[in-house]
Amino acid sequence: MKLLSRSEEVVLLSIWRLQDAAYGVAIREQVSRATGQDWSIGAVYAPLHRLEKKGFVQTRKGEPVSKRGGRSKVYYHLTPIGKQALLAVKHVHETLWSGIPALDSDFGF
Amino acid sequence: MTRQHQPSPPRLAAWLLGRVVSGDIRYAALGDFEELYADLAEARGVAAARRWYWRQTLRSLFPFLLDSIHWSLVMLTNYFKIALRNFKRHKSYAAINVAGLAVGLACCLLIALYVRDELSVDQYHENAGRIVRVTYDFQTPNVTRALAMVGPTVGPDLKVEFPEVVEAVRFVEGSFLFQRQDDPSVQYQEYEGLYADASALRVFSFGLYRGDPQTALEAPFSVVLTESTARRYFGDEDPIGQTLMRDGQAYTVTGLLDDVPAASHFTFDLLVSLSTLDIHSPDFMADWWALVVNTYLLLDRPEAAAVLDAKLPGYLERQLGEVIHEDGHSYALATEPLSGVYLHTRHHSSLARRGNAATLYLFAGIALFILLIACINFTNLATARATERAKEVGVRKVVGAQRGQLATQFFGESLLMAFSAMGLALLMAGLVLPAFNTFAGKALSLGVFLNPVFLLILLGIVAVVGVMAGGYPAVVLSRFRPIAVLRGSLRATRHGHVLRKSLVVFQFSLSIALMVGTAVVFSQLDYMRNANLGFDDEHMLTVNFHADAAVQQQAEAVKQAFLQRTDVAAVSVSGDIPGTGNLHAGVRVEDSEGVMQSMPWRYVSADFDFINTYGIEIVAGRAFSRDFPTDSTEAMIVNEAAFKSLGYVSAEQALGAAFQHFGTPGEIVGVARDFHLKSLQEDVEPIYIRLDPRRYRYVSLRLKTDDLAETMAGLEALWGRLAPHRPFEYSFLDESLDRQYRAEEQFGQVVGLFALLAIFVACLGLFGLASLTTRQRTKEIGLRKVLGAPVSSIVLLLTKQFARLVVVAFVVAAPLIYLAMDRWLDNFAFRTEIAWWIFPTAGLAALVIAWLTVSFQAIRAATANPVAALQVE
Incomplete structure (x- = not known):
């Protein structure tokens, strides 16, 4: 399976962290806070769209909300293969990071 | 649901967003925008919220755009894949469709090149x-x-x-x-x-x-x-x-x-x-x-x-x-x-080459018709397959495909086919072009298609053809209601049947018409070649010495030298021969009322032996004769058309009529039976013949030989001694007269070629259609066989309906093409009648071709094991 892209990984992790509260606004806040950058709505939805098409996330509609122009909140959930994909990236990260000289002590002796 | 009144986001920005956000995320993303906007408006005021909304829109624009482009590309590749898979599964169907369109397009390409070339004549002059x-x-x-x-x-x-x-x-x-x-x-x-x-x-x-x-x-x-x-x-x-x-x-x-x-x-x-x-x-x-x-x-x-x-x-x-x-x-x-x-003149000049606008438009028309037939086949086959593909459509709809998506899918398939056909057509046109050039007498090249404007037009045409051809199935197929389809209650509509049948009729009408047209053109050619020209054109050899003064002066000696040979029966030296003859309007002749009229007759300058050598019959008076020394200055022989134009009732009356020519007077001494100087397209012209050594230009030899090669070698050697400075430039009269009909011959060849193409395309269509009908009736055929029907009756059953269509096509085409060809023949002063047998022959040919096309399928279906047929589903 192809590895997730960085933006997909960040979005997918945020959804997992938010669990049942993962809808667009919350995801964007979570992503922005975690990365320290202000993500535009478009920037969040592009990876979201890909994740959905790949079957890593599923959607569920809540009750209609008047603030959303009468639209429902759309909640995102990880599917089993979505979780697998996250685990795969995690595994790659761990492999990459294990056994290398500590970065923060680079200037030591 | 209730909706409170809220300050609305900036209209333009909202509209912009609405344009770029598409697909599954649209609903969620637009909701987020509104929610955040509402929150902000509440917390920090409408103005700040509007500013945020704008900024956010602009920042999101790019990712959204990329997203939607990405997914439409994915869609396209998906359509493409499905289309390819479809083609692979129905190889013969795809091949027929592509080949048919390609032939139609190739035809159009060639004709377009030809028309463009004809229209460009003389356009290069700055003035x-x-x-x-x-x-x-x-x-x-x-x-x-x-x-x-x-x-x-x-x-x-x-x-x-x-x-x-x-x-x-x-x-x-x-x-x-x-x-x-x-x-x-x-x-x-x-x-x-x-x-x-x-x-x-x-x-x-x-x-x-x-x-x-x-x-x-x-x-x-x-x-x-x-x-x-x-x-x-x-x-x-x-x-x-x-x-x-x-x-x-x-x-x-x-x-x-x-x-x-x-x-x-x-x-x-x-x-x-x-x-x-x-x-x-x-x-x-x-x-x-x-x-x-x-x-x-x-x-x-x-x-x-x-x-x-x-x-x-x-x-x-x-x-x-x-x-x-x-x-x-x-x-x-x-x-x-x-x-x-070049194209539109009715004025004759011996210098100018003339095109024929009517022929040009006719060719363009036929080419478009063939393309139309190819498109029709495409539509025809696709709709016929509707029933087969109905299930696919039903399943796709149940799974959630939108009607628009399905239509796009069908359009995509059709366009893909159209473009493959275009590629194939270019290849075909390129291969055929050298041959086409030879018989059209052109130097066309496909290079024009590299011109961006032309290329664009070409792509445009292909797109239009694709959309046109794919349009009907796209609309009709995507409209199927999935329940009806999946329950199997969908039948090809009666409307579709009638349409399909009339299309077959149209195609075969055109094919039959072109076949008849070809036959008529060639029978007219045959008629003109074998017509009695009023003189004997067999075994006549003419040598052109271009009025060389040295040869003119020793004309008598040249004649005698040729006559010495046993293989030369007669010799004449003259200024004109059949196929040439200049107009000179300067002759004045006495008419039946005794008035001198200036007559625009065609002038043939000859010698004493001209009439005899060419075997021209004298109907009144006499031929030129050495017994009358005055003949060389004062005698004239006219043909029947000429004396009639003077108002005389009989040839005898015209004898003795006075004339003035180049300032010398004389009288008519003989009347010759009408003979053709020019092609039979034109009427016999009034001709006058005089003795005129100053204009001598040709030597005409009537040969009687069994060994032409030897005779020619001997004649050439003799010429070499008589006029060493002059090349021996000869031609056989029947051949050079034949060249006058080159245009007609080309016309016949092109129409014949078109006929072949039309039949080919029509047969492709019929073949495809027959295979589909046969497949649809597999069960019926199986049952009939089980019940004891012989193969022959099943083949008959399957071919009968197509045969009937061809008969209808014949009935439609025959009168129309008869009228058209009758008018074409009217262009000729001397025309053949359209032989009745041409029609049944063409009809029968179409029928046999159609029958062979269909029976291939029918026999396969009829000889198949019925068990296999009945096992379907």
Whole structure:
């Protein structure tokens, strides 16, 4: 399976962290806070769209909300293969990071 | 649901967002925008919220756009994949569709090239819009002529008299035997040489790259060569200033031209200054009646043509005097624009090549029809397959496909096929082009399609064809209701049946019509070739010595030398032979009322033996005879058409009628049975024959030999002794007469080719359709077989319905094509009747072809094991 892209990984992790509260606004806040950058709505939805098409996330509609122009909140959930994909990236990260000289002590002796 | 009143986000930004956000995320993303906007408006006021909304929109624009492009590309590849998979699964269907379209398109490509080329003739002249050609129409009680040739004095007259005329250019055909002065062995007979005014190089854009356009053709005995002619004489030497000899006279090369472009209505290999003729033939140059000069005018502005045309009758009256007012006579001098000289003229010139606009449009029409048939097949097959694909559509709809998506899918398939067909068509056209060029007499190349504009048009056409052909199935198929489809209750609609049937009828009508057309064209050709021409054209050999003075002077000796040979039965030396013959309107003859009339007859200059050698029958009076010494100056023989145009009732009455010709008087001594000088497309013209050694140009030999090769070798050797300086330039009369029908022959070949293509495309369509119908009836066939039906009855059952359609097509096509071809034949003064058997033959051929096409499928279905058929599903 192809590895997730960085933006997909960040979005997918945020959804997992938010669990049942993962809808667009919350995801964007979570992503922005975690990365320290202000993500535009478009920037969040592009990876979201890909994740959905790949079957890593599923959607569920809540009750209609008047603030959303009468639209429902759309909640995102990880599917089993979505979780697998996250685990795969995690595994790659761990492999990459294990056994290398500590970065923060680079200037030591 | 309830909706509170809320401040709304900026309209423009919201609209912008609505345009770029698409697909599954649209709902969620737009909701987020609204929610955040509402929150902000509450917390920090509407103004701040609006600013945020704008900023956020702009920042999101790019990711959203990329997203939507990404997914539409994914969609496209998906459609493409499905389309390919579909093609693979139904190979023969896809092949038929693509091949059919490709043939139609290839046909159109070739014809488009051809039409473009025909329309471009003469367009390369910079002054094209201001050049006109002078025409001369005249009518006497029995003769009507439309000429694009006038006398030598007309051009200069018009330039002097009318301010609208900036330049006048005259071209006179000439015969030139040139040799290099410093090397007499370099000698060529020039067939395409013209005398031309000095103005020719200023008015026409002939591409003079050496020499002075103002003066190159000014002085007598100047010659301007085209590049390839110059190379023939001088190789790589510089031709400018070199000398060429002709009849002991030195001509100086004063200019070099590019070869005349193929897209010209007349062509030449060299130009000789017309002032040469002022010295050589001053009589000719002053003769208003020598109607052999092609005259072009350069006007000061394009609109001046109408002004000039209005003034020309006045000029004509001043020139012709009272003749113009004689009963039943009419004369008209006019101009026609250069742009119409090739395709749209009715005026004849011996110099000019003529296209045929009607034929051109006809070809274009037929090509479009074949393309139309190919498109129809496409639609036809796709709709016929609707029932088969209905399940696919149903399943897709159940799974959630939108109607638009399905339509896109079908359009995509259709476009993909159309573009593959285009590729194939280009390949086909490229392969066929050399052959096409040979028989159309063109030098077309597919290079034009590299021109971006042309390429764009081409792509446009293909897209239109794809959309047109895919349109019906796309709309109809995507409309199917999934429940009906999946339950299997969908039947091909009656409407679809009728449509499909009428399409088959249309295709076969066209095929039958083209077959009949081809047959009629060739039967007319056959008729013209075998018609009695009024003289014997078999075993006639003609030698053209181009009025060489040396040969003229020893004409009698030449004749005697040929007659010595046992394989030569008769010899004549004459100025004209069948297929040639100049018009000379300068003869005046006494009519039935005793009045001298000026008659526009065709002049044949001959010797004593002409009538006998050609086997022309004398119906009254006598042939020229050496027993009458006065014959050489005072005798004339006319044909039947000529004496009738004088108003005489019988040939005998015309005998003894007085005439005036070139200033000498005489009388008619004989009347000859009508014979054809020109093609049978034209009526037999009034002809007068006189003895005129000054005009001798051809030797005509009637051969009687069993060993033609030996005879030819002997004749050539003999000629070499008689006229060593003259090439032995011969042709067989029947062959050169046959060449007159080249245009008709080409026409027949092209129509025949079209007929083949139309039949091919129609058969492809029928084949595809038959295979689908047969498949749909698999179960029925199986049941019938189980119940004991023999193979033959099943084949009959399957082919019957198609046969009926072909019969209907025949009934539709026969009367229409009969009328069309009858009109075509009316173009010929001598025409064959359309033989009745052509029709049943063409109909039967279509039927057999259709039957073979269908029965291939039918027999396969009929001989299949019924168990397999009944096991379906």
